[in-house]
């Protein structure tokens with residue numbers, strides 16, 4: 098039902114759920130222990146995820162996990178731009194840049210990134226203006242309450258679903274005013290970004306309600322604390338829970354699933370697809 102228009106005349110159909118592989122190039126990547134800080138291991142990981150079924154690679158240079166400090170512009174650029182350039186020389190795959198900084202967005206797109214994935218939903222200075230300059234770059238607007246440093250200190254909502262919906266309305270309207278075509282937008286409720294355990298599971302249960310916006314939905318719950326708290330599991334022990342979460346998301350109509358465990362998630366989604374579309378011989 099949705100097809101994302103991308104730079105260089107490419108498109109990405111969202112008729113079936115797409116797996117977005119996480120390529121963290123932050124030293125303390127919350128879940129892969131920062132193994133991919135140097136270039137060739139990042140490229141190796143990228144190629145592995147593509148071979149395992151990822152159709153989008155999400156590259157982020159700022160750790161936005163709870164308590165994470167701000168990253169300086171130069172540092173973020175040095176982490177992200179070389180990786181995008183290197184991957185782009187090897188592959189025509191879809192690359193999203195996970196950043197909130199306008200200058201990183203600009204240089205990432207110039208280096209070959211296709212999608213802006215902004216956990217701050219274009220609220221940082223200059224972000225709307227930069228995004229408006231690249232009409233064929235989709236934009237993921239994610240909901241976050243507060244900032245990573247303090248967002249998990251007792252998150253509270255008067256009405257969770259309406260608070261998130263109102264946030265989406267406001268950001269969509271800001272994008273329209275900046276001259277950004279609404280058809281470029283993707284919405285993401287932001288699991289773990291200013292949400293308690295209860296909030297996260299309420300959002301998961303209500304995920305299909307976000308279809309009211311008639312925009313693609315992206316979710317990123319892979320290995321997050323909602324599973325650790327529910328099941329008392331360390332980060333690397335949360336794969337089964339993450340697969341369950343991914344399946345619930347696609348059952349509820351999510352279009353893009355942002356994950357660490359690409360192979361396992363691709364297999365799980367293919368099982369789901371077979372149950373919906375039958376087994377194509």
Ligand SMILES: Nc1nc2[nH]c(SCCc3ccc(S(N)(=O)=O)cc3)nc2c(=O)[nH]1
Nearest residue numbers: 161162163239285287288289317321322323
């Ligand atoms: N669109 C989109 N982009 C994302 N980028 C990230 S980085 C993960 C940061 C983090 C790690 C761990 C926890 S926790 N305390 O819940 O385990 C929260 C946030 N995530 C997302 C997401 O979801 N969507």
